[in-house]
Amino acid sequence: MELVEAIILAVLAASTPLLIAATGELVTERSGVLNLGVEGMMIVGAACGFAGAWLTGSILIGALFGIVAGTLMSLVFALMALGLAVNQVATGLALTILGIGLSGLIGAGFVGERITPAVHLYIPGLTDMPLIGRVLFGEDGFVYFSIALIIGVWWFLYRTRAGLILRACGDNHVSAHALGYPVLRIRTFSVMFGGACAGLAGAYLPLAYTPFFIPGMTAGRGWIALALVVFASWRPGRLVVGAYLFGAVTILQLHAQGWGVGIPSQFMSALPYLATVIVLVLLSRARTGGSTAPAALGTVFVPDR
């Protein structure tokens, strides 16, 4: 029983950064912008988040550093892809390359340092319940926040007027523009939200997942988050399922390595990446009837005033 509890806890921890980053990207893509720079924004968020927490001793300030860093990175993207109408795929790649370099530069001074990781909730009685106690009442703040975040995004997208307008921009920017909505401004805010989430997701890694910073510690999670948005058919509910499934794959391969299954560890480590490819293929195949992607996703929009 303790092992089951430990595995569930580990899955939640591994899923949380994926869920936060993918939630942000979902909003960005729903407004019609494809920002492939999630990995770059995450890794800068990780470096800045750790720097903030190490310098101030506060996890909360570290998380804020990560959010600000991710937002700043996304503003660079917005300036290029929205302001200068540059190809979004190329700009996103550039953002990732820049982010990897910047994070190395920022984080170089902090490699080998340690911090006290984020505290976990503890409610006497509730947290001590067997099996579900720690899962429900013993997580760190990021886990609870990520769940609140995705519920909030669902409510915003489907239950508010602003969310409807945002989705309209993503499905048909010409019509949205003709109706008088400021398409580029709405998209800029969506991109910034995506950047803030990616920065926070990156910061989660050195602040709660492992209490130290290593260069390249995001290890492709930003790209997996991008794949998750596709997996979720751009819907918040399915995103939660996808994020926890991927977290489970990551943790199971780690445990399988620990149990000494006779498969080389590198093959087990490759599982999350292979799973991403297979899932993308299966889902895209099932969806031949019609695409569920926002219709204007990734297209350049230059208002003709």
Added chain:
Amino acid sequence: MQLVLEKRAERSNTIALVSPLIAIGLTIVTMIILFAILGKNPLLALHAYFVAPLTDGYSLQEIAVKATPLVMIAIGLSLCYLANAWNIGAEGQFLIGAVAGSWIAVKTQGTDAGAWVLPAMLVLAAAAGALYALIPAICKVKFGASEILTSLMLVYVADLFLDYLVRGPWRDPHGFNFPTTAEFDPVATVPLLIEGGRLHLGSIIALLVVAAAAILLGRTIKGFEIRVVGAAPRAARFGGFNANQLIILTFAVSGALAGLAGIIEVAGPVGHLQPGISPGYGFTAIIVAFLGRLNPLGILIAGLFLALTFIGGEQAQIAMKIPLDVTKVFQGILLFYVLACDSLILYRFKLVFPNRQVARGTG
């Protein structure tokens, strides 16, 4: 105040030529600021980066050696990007090519295998790279899966596979447990062009690839199809060009070139298979492709320039203790400026002051 884009009546050819130069200029200005923030003398740093490597023969050869894989990969990527197929997994295809070619080198080690070894390694590496690139291409064409994500995921898989081989079955038994194969035999090594130098036959192959790409794009129907499918998909459909077939073709060619570059790097400058054989060539080649304006000759020049930044970065680290990550930042910033300047070819940038605009009415 607001920045507004105004579409040009036609592409500006002047700006198409000078935009990479503007981008490099802007990058250097940004780097001066970055060096100043890091507390280094910007002039000395720029000298270490861009001038010092050009002043001695060893560094010049080293630039050509570094440019070789960059140019070969970027030529392949440019074909993909021209056809609007987004292969960003060249790093993985590079590694798989290196692994496949090394297989022959490892298996013939210590035998009296003849001169066929190296050519066989090159062919097998190119074939393996092409097959590895075909995975995302077929997933895209058959199932509609995003080739961007699948090709990128396969980079991590290739990296882990190489790691497994050199830590497991292929590890040099006399290598003090280091994760590396034994040094390749002379017949499995890319010959040097100058005795005792660094320049090797791979650079000649890269030049041939540039020439072949120039002929393909400029003088053949296939090249024309590639350009039309990317630039005007609707026109291409009316013309009866098969976009899916071109995705398969360009992915296969770019994978083959990346694989070839991989084995040339391993059987040439490195001399054995080990993790970390690539300082991100597959990703830097994306920058090379765009900086070279997806044009073969441009890519050759851009490849040499980015190779210069690698060598300059190493020298600046030794001479001035500037972190190596500065090179990556430099490359990322450069790509941003290149893309931003490219926007000038299609649009005019205008600053608009909203109040006055209302007074004038909409223009």
